[in-house]
Amino acid sequence: MNTIRKVSSTPHVRGKVTTNHLMLAVVTALLPACGYGIYNFGNRALWIILITVASAVLTELFYELLCKRPVTIGDFSAVVTGLLLALNLPVSVPWWICVVGGIFAILVVKMLFGGLGQNFMNPAFGARCFLLISFTSLMTNFECDAYTGPTPLALLKSGETANVYDMILGRCNGTIGETSMIAIILGACFLLLLGVIDLRVPGSYIVSFVILLGMFGPAGFDFNYIVAHLAGGGMMLGAFFMATDYVTRPVTVNGQYVYGMILGLLTFFFRIYGSSAEGVSYAIIIGNLLVPLIEKITRPRAFGIRRKM
Amino acid sequence: MTRSTFVGGIHPYEGKELSKDKPIQDILPKNDLVYPLSQHIGAPAVPLVKPGDKVLVGQKIAEAGGFVSACICSAVSGTVKAIEQRRVVTGDMVSSIVIENDHQYEEKEIEKPRPLEDLSREEIITYIKEAGIVGMGGAGFPTHVKLSVKEPEKIEYVIVNCAECEPYLTSDYRRMVEEPDKIIQGLQVVLSLFPNAKGILAIEDNKQDCIELFKEKTVDEPRILVKKLKTKYPQGAERSLIYAVTKRKLDSTRLPADVGCVVNNADTIVAVCQAVIHGRPLMERIVTITGDAIKEPGNFRVKIGTNYSELIEAAGGFKSEPEKIISGGPMMGFGIFETDLPTTKTASALVCLTRDEVSLLEPTACINCGRCLEVCPARLMPNKLSDFSAKHKEEEFLNYYGMECVECGCCSYVCPAKRYLAQNIKSMRKLMLGKKKK
Numbered sequence A: 001m002n003t004i005r006k007v008s009s010t011p012h013v014r015g016k017v018t019t020n021h022l023m024l025a026v027v028t029a030l031l032p033a034c035g036y037g038i039y040n041f042g043n044r045a046l047w048i049i050l051i052t053v054a055s056a057v058l059t060e061l062f063y064e065l066l067c068k069r070p071v072t073i074g075d076f077s078a079v080v081t082g083l084l085l086a087l088n089l090p091v092s093v094p095w096w097i098c099v100v101g102g103i104f105a106i107l108v109v110k111m112l113f114g115g116l117g118q119n120f121m122n123p124a125f126g127a128r129c130f131l132l133i134s135f136t137s138l139m140t141n142f143e144c145d146a147y148t149g150p151t152p153l154a155l156l157k158s159g160e161t162a163n164v165y166d167m168i169l170g171r172c173n174g175t176i177g178e179t180s181m182i183a184i185i186l187g188a189c190f191l192l193l194l195g196v197i198d199l200r201v202p203g204s205y206i207v208s209f210v211i212l213l214g215m216f217g218p219a220g221f222d223f224n225y226i227v228a229h230l231a232g233g234g235m236m237l238g239a240f241f242m243a244t245d246y247v248t249r250p251v252t253v254n255g256q257y258v259y260g261m262i263l264g265l266l267t268f269f270f271r272i273y274g275s276s277a278e279g280v281s282y283a284i285i286i287g288n289l290l291v292p293l294i295e296k297i298t299r300p301r302a303f304g305i306r307r308k309m
Numbered sequence B: 001m002t003r004s005t006f007v008g009g010i011h012p013y014e015g016k017e018l019s020k021d022k023p024i025q026d027i028l029p030k031n032d033l034v035y036p037l038s039q040h041i042g043a044p045a046v047p048l049v050k051p052g053d054k055v056l057v058g059q060k061i062a063e064a065g066g067f068v069s070a071c072i073c074s075a076v077s078g079t080v081k082a083i084e085q086r087r088v089v090t091g092d093m094v095s096s097i098v099i100e101n102d103h104q105y106e107e108k109e110i111e112k113p114r115p116l117e118d119l120s121r122e123e124i125i126t127y128i129k130e131a132g133i134v135g136m137g138g139a140g141f142p143t144h145v146k147l148s149v150k151e152p153e154k155i156e157y158v159i160v161n162c163a164e165c166e167p168y169l170t171s172d173y174r175r176m177v178e179e180p181d182k183i184i185q186g187l188q189v190v191l192s193l194f195p196n197a198k199g200i201l202a203i204e205d206n207k208q209d210c211i212e213l214f215k216e217k218t219v220d221e222p223r224i225l226v227k228k229l230k231t232k233y234p235q236g237a238e239r240s241l242i243y244a245v246t247k248r249k250l251d252s253t254r255l256p257a258d259v260g261c262v263v264n265n266a267d268t269i270v271a272v273c274q275a276v277i278h279g280r281p282l283m284e285r286i287v288t289i290t291g292d293a294i295k296e297p298g299n300f301r302v303k304i305g306t307n308y309s310e311l312i313e314a315a316g317g318f319k320s321e322p323e324k325i326i327s328g329g330p331m332m333g334f335g336i337f338e339t340d341l342p343t344t345k346t347a348s349a350l351v352c353l354t355r356d357e358v359s360l361l362e363p364t365a366c367i368n369c370g371r372c373l374e375v376c377p378a379r380l381m382p383n384k385l386s387d388f389s390a391k392h393k394e395e396e397f398l399n400y401y402g403m404e405c406v407e408c409g410c411c412s413y414v415c416p417a418k419r420y421l422a423q424n425i426k427s428m429r430k431l432m433l434g435k436k437k438k
């Protein structure tokens, strides 16, 4: 009767959800966008996705083996990073870009800052911006077998109009995963239903962007123009999958609204006044840098604490 | 009827079906009874007996050791065997009175109190005090102190906590089903202390039958209302409960009385009824013995002081070897490593599990998901607080309201990275509380 049993501090039961579940859910939610990308751009897209994911995962593995740290690739976070990076690459990039991107994302943006949870920048977008700056022409070359024209946003910028319905479906040029609004929203709904993400960041991001665009944009509240802006340029992918990245968005509820609005504002400025169409990536990266500040300002007041007189 | 609730909280696996429909069984102690002198909040009780003395059922064996303290009464007749150090559920050794049971149950002469209407405020409180009643939900705060508020006419709500939000526990539920009149009588006693108060029976909506039952029983009681609460943990935590019932918010520096509330748990209210109406001190309580390692889970009326091993025996013993035994509920109870421990006034359950979920889990890196913030009933940032605790940053800990934590464990429960959030915060709080006292 007197066997020693396990004692530990409370609570003695735990919820079932683990980090792995969350990451796997994100991977699943990205599958429609991947699938559509492959359908849209052909088999080359599949190879780009596979190579990017593999290089991200292997980088994490080798780094941890070399540093004799516990191996964490089982948590699927490197897979998520690889997938997101791949979906943000044009289909025409050479193979080595995928490898360099995967390594940069994991090694520089994630591991050197201490690994999962410690990075202050979204690894996939950090790598994308690094690639954009270092290999601008390769990263903005949207020539491929399926499409020859410029991306819809580039069209808009030069004052022309884009076919909005094609954009919503995804029948247009762009990076592998950003073209189909429908595929992305499908995945996002899956995550929303599972409660993996919520609408605080994407909602305030999109709403503030639309309001700014309508009030101060060149076309006012023109339906086609606004929808084209939302469907194009990785806005959906950015709002639902990159801006909601746990690690690099504020953890406080009010902070999430503030963060969303800042992203909307920055995207608006980059898109309307900037020279490139990559507003979303830069906006999110800059937003990431502001997160510690936002968290500090929006620290919640504890239950029942009265305002200081 | 709308369901009242608070912000945050979790929905753990309830496990109540194991013992929910098992009527309360009486068990009599076979061996010695052990009464730790410190089984309440406040100063330890002072023994009134010495080894060799003969005691009777209901005899006071230890006197309250101060204003915030409670006396202890024997639940059996027999001889005082020793006053010595015994282990209690927290793992500490506590000076305890050991009584050898003579199995005669010779009662001390009980003088039946006069009817409630004729009793003065002071008399009622004295009865409660002499009965050694403390908060039986787990906290163990002496009830007579709780009820001695400075301005009784300012109390607007007397809330009976029938939430029983901890998983597995069904002792309050059985009480409500089997002895609803005692709860109502007890509430009437407390209400008689507070002329302007309404009595509220706060019940979670997973106990719909009790809600109906009490509504029926209190139709003619204008001062007693039944309030339906959403089933959610920690609905029964004092501050959450007050908010759910009255929408009044309370931080750790204030008492329920400051917002016109008095909260007592259902079992405590029954003890009050026993003391003031029948003149019987607190000698027994209902304990739920349950978990997947127990052969016949059930609810038992147990003499306080009975050894835990006897309770497990009464429930048919183990069906398989438990890996973990918890005294109290799985969210806030104590993990115990032996069963040679006495039942105290605050022991609501023994949960015996074949598998210890927690020791299998490796904490991993925080992914900043925000789940801990969402569930925290105190609206804190457990991720940050736990970090500050681990790094021992006192100032930041206080700035982020660490002392407001109610130690409910919700944050640890939901954390997908399985971090020891509540555990870290708890140890830091303990440290800081210790410092404050100095």
Ligand code: SF4
Pocket (backbone or CB within 6 Å): B375, B376, B377, B378, B379, B380, B381, B382, B404, B405, B406, B407, B408, B409, B410, B411, B412, B421, B422, B425
């Ligand atoms: S920080 Fe404290 S009050 Fe908040 S969930 Fe954790 S244990 Fe409960």
Ligand code: SF4
Pocket (backbone or CB within 6 Å): A251, B365, B366, B367, B368, B369, B370, B371, B372, B373, B382, B383, B411, B414, B415, B416, B417, B418, B419, B421
């Ligand atoms: S629940 Fe766990 S992983 Fe999520 S923010 Fe809190 S501590 Fe971090």
